[in-house]
Amino acid sequence: MTDNLVDAQGISDFLQRLGRCYRHNGTVYLVGGSSLLLVLAKESTFDIDLKFEVPPEYHTEFIRCLRQVGRELKVPVEQASPDQFIPLPNGYQERRQFVGRFGNLEVFHFDFYSVALSKLHSGNEKDFADVIRMIRQGVIELPTLEIQFREILPRYENLLSADPESFQRKFVLFQEKVGNASDST
């Protein structure tokens, strides 16, 4: 037995239904696997991670629509964003990429550098593989990612929950993996 997997069509269906259910203005950012499905030709993801900005008076309605559409499509929907785990690198807002308009909702990919840094902060095998794939397919560039890692590290150290040594170890491990991946191609 496995969970239901979500593919690119599933994301599109989800956004269309969400746009029909929620009638007010708002912004949705696709984060992580759901975003990479659309740009990396990744086959599937287990859930839809997103961040949203809606007027406070419509927050409850938006949540209700998220739940309703998630249930209809049998897709787990998670509210998630890189800034829950790491400081965001400068310029992240300008690097968001427009996905489309669904009803009154504008949908963007969250900044891919922020997503990559957040994945490396997590550091499981799937995260490493996703970031390597982002580099290989030109979604992000390694030198820029390294600069942004160094840029956020001092701010990351100021977070109470931070483990800077662990983050640095994982980043070095990732650099080794990228090197090994390049050597083998």
Next chain:
Amino acid sequence: MPLMEAIPTVSTSTLIAQLATQDVRHLRLTRTVEPMSNFSPETLITDLARHPDARLREALILLFLRQPTYARYVPEITVALESEAALTLRHMYTAAVYLQRLWRSTLGLYLGNFLLLPDYFGQAEFCLPAPDLHFGEAGLRALAALFQAKTGYDWLTTYHSAISLLLAQLSLAMTPDD
């Protein structure tokens, strides 16, 4: 479950002290308890599987991740245990199998090379995905869904908490004091 069979052989404090000797240190004691020198891995695994406290049962996940060579004791113990404790052991062990695959590189940062836990139960008994499918995530989610259907409990969060605790402990142990 017969009550007599479910009682661990030692106190909870002693079990926590025994776990610490195996580098599983996420549970803390308010007083010093000396571990027992003649406490075998088999007894530790058995007592954890039978323990009435969920935190102790779930410590099996961390124990197998930290001491993967203990996998060799598992098939025999599951046969000897009463059914509910045996199911707990198979469940916790299988969670460790998938978590180990999902976090293999980061665990390797701290543990070096380690034995990959054999999949005794995931595919054969629980009909779950192979450990390497989607780096273990497919199996982990399916295991959580299987046991959530049985118990109503959010097992995926439990598994993620277990690996987070272990990685935090390992990182702390490796980081020099200021």
